[in-house]
Amino acid sequence: MVGVADMVVSNDPTADLVTYSLGSCIGIALYDPVKKIGGLLHVMLPSSSINPAKASESPYMFVDTGVPRLFHAMYNLGAERARLIMKAAGGAQFLDAAGVFNIGGRNQKALLEILAQNSFPIHAQSFGGICSRTFRMSLDTGKVQITSPGTSTYSL
């Protein structure tokens, strides 16, 4: 289980990585299908620049400090960049999506920017909406299942 502002990587193919209550937060998963290594990061806010002290204490809280650490942790377990598949979900938004309270949209934008800068594609994604999500990845298959309260489960 991956908490808010937390990350877990594992090479145990029998395990599932799960994170709950993704509202405006984003769950970002990487998977190496050859070695069956997976990682899941649960970020809460777009940029560490608003609070550098918090970022050094809790780097997985922010997109810009969390995402590079997710890649490095995967490499440390033997994953290779060319094989990595990224799936991401979350970023729910209030109905007035343009306002300063649109954390979900800002999180999504920050993730897409950092990936674009590093020419890394997202394989599958589910962003936005007004529902919280539970994100579950099987390390055997790399399959991701998304569940929202009161709706059916779907795969990424």
Add this chain to the structure above:
Amino acid sequence: MTAREIVAGIKNLRPISQSGFRLMRLLDQPDLNNDAIIECLKYDIVLTAKVLKTCNSPFYGFRDGIESVDQAVLLLGHQQLLSIVLPLALGDTMAVPLEAYGFESKDLWRHSLSTAAVAEIIAKDGLVPDADPSAAFTAGLLHDVGKLAFAQILAADLLAKVRYQIAEHGLSRIEAEREIIGTDHAEVGGYLLSEWKLPARIIEAVANHHKPVTHPQICLSAVSCIANSIAHLAGSAPGWEAYAIKMDPELVMLLGLTPEMVDNLIIAGRESFGRVDQLMESP
């Protein structure tokens, strides 16, 4: 239906003790002091026992032990003591599942405590001018009490229609409730609190927590509005369509809120969840 009809139909809310009501009414006093709180608590043995047990939990770190309410209020100050006592007085009433909202056992209670904690932070930070931290905390605790009333009074299919309007037509929860029911959970909550004879500023803050009053001056509802949103964004967003909320752009402008301020409030909100966990575990 009107808010009055909804509230008149309530039969089965778990009761709040008389001392709980008295404590909330104390917030009306401009010079609230330690003695008034001690006076309220000393006739309620059950609440006093719960308060002492909570004050002696490791979270508060008093190694020598607190043996009386007098001692607790001296060590903690009346503001912090109230923020321990009021959750204990209201927990039995609010820690219930609301199936019609997709809230599991204590989801509503956790969200209420989180909103209260964030509201207190906002008031202490001075983000909203002249907001009293104890009143802000109390309004946060009670802001969704109207949902308790709805869940009791309204037929499941009516609440399902509200959900449908939100999901299919992009309405906020408040807009959908007004369209389907004729009133909304904020108005009903405010009406219920007026029946309970709570202070006017608490009623205002609950009744308007989705439509804060900013003229002629910014009222306590501004605090409960922002606190509710921050609690959702910091991770207490239970139930169906939790983000079916519209923020008032005028409030954002009046308070000069920037993305950086909002993000730091979310961090502060998240940090307060340790205290929320502690209050959830209280007797």
